[in-house]
Amino acid sequence: MHAMYSPHVRRDAVSLVDSGISHAEVSRRMGINRSTLRAWTRDRSLVDRYADTDHCPRCEPIPAPPGRRDAYGYLLGLYLGDGCLTPAGDHTKGVWRLRVMCSDAWPGLIELCAGSMAAIRPDHKVSRVPSTGCTEVHSNWKHWPCLFPQHGPGRKHDRTIALEPWQRDIVEEHPEQFVRGLVHSDGSRVLNRIRRSLPDGGVKHYEYPRYHFTNVSADITALFTDALDLLGVPWRVHTIKGNGSRRDKHVVSVSQRDAVARMDAFVGPKY
Ligand SMILES: [Zn+2]
Structure with missing residues (x-):
């Protein structure tokens, strides 16, 4: 059976x-x-x-990428956007917690995020901790830093963020999943409403959807726009100057109608 x-x-x-x-x-x-x-x-x-429940593809004698490359591409986008690794519980055992904050603004995100963690590390628990406006999805494992070597001391925007060759291969193979993960964590789909006066004195409203992605790391912003280039999605970027302790922010926007429709097909609209 x-x-x-x-x-x-x-x-x-x-x-x-x-x-x-x-x-x-x-x-x-x-x-x-x-x-x-x-x-x-x-x-x-x-x-x-897996014979060994702590099986880590990066710790094999010949390190391999994770088996579920599509799920990894998505999870990498979520992690670089708004995820982090923190010591889990009794850290003397060297266990890390992969944490991703999932905004309620994207329906289905919690499930997609939990599903991708479970796909990368089968047979292990994924937890959800609801909070106001978002839910933290997390999973504990000693080997998360092997899969997310971008982890390091300090904040992501204070460090150079570069992908390892095996991660680049996965992003090039699954740019849609990577872009989707980044948009789900640090992006939004917004409607611009434009009001036009008609010759007969009436008024008409037009709505133009667009995607925004905002990040303070120039490196992560560049990874995002490189992936958009792979997909042939035109984009523009502008920088909002910070002042004092506020950092510069990079805002990437995708606004051409065909490009937005293309993004809608794999990122999914915000309802
Ligand atoms: Zn490992």
Whole structure:
């Protein structure tokens, strides 16, 4: 009965359940019979798990990138936008917590974020901590710094942020996922309303959607615009000068109609 599903389907299904999505929803999404799904989550030995639960692809004798490259591209965007690594609980054990703040403004973001963490590290718990206007999604692991080598002392905008070659390969392979992650964490889709007077004395309102991405790190801003270039999405950037302790902010905007439609297709509109 279980032989008809490949090991990675079984693992993905159980990861989704571990990330907090209901059996019914996982069953509907993946087209897996609910009783089969229940059997997998009840008896984990039916699922082809990593032999070593601390399996880290970067700590292999020959370091490898994470297996789920699309999920990693998205999670990397979320991490660089608004994520961080902090020592978890009893840090004498060297455990790190990957934390991403998910704004309520993007419907479905909490689930997407939790799903990508679960895909990168199957069979482990992903937690959600609701707060005002946002929810923190986090997961604990010793090896998060291996997967996010941009982690370092101080804040991201005070350091040089450069991708390692294996990360660049993933971004070039999945630029849509990377852009989507960055926009979901540090971007927004806004409607510009323009009022026009008509010759007959009436008034008409036009609405122009556009995307904004705002970051204080010039390096992260450049990673974002490089990925837009790969996708052929035209953009403009302007810098809002800071003063005193306030830093310069870089604001990238995508406003051409075709470009916004292209972004809508993979970033998803803000409802
Ligand atoms: Zn590692």
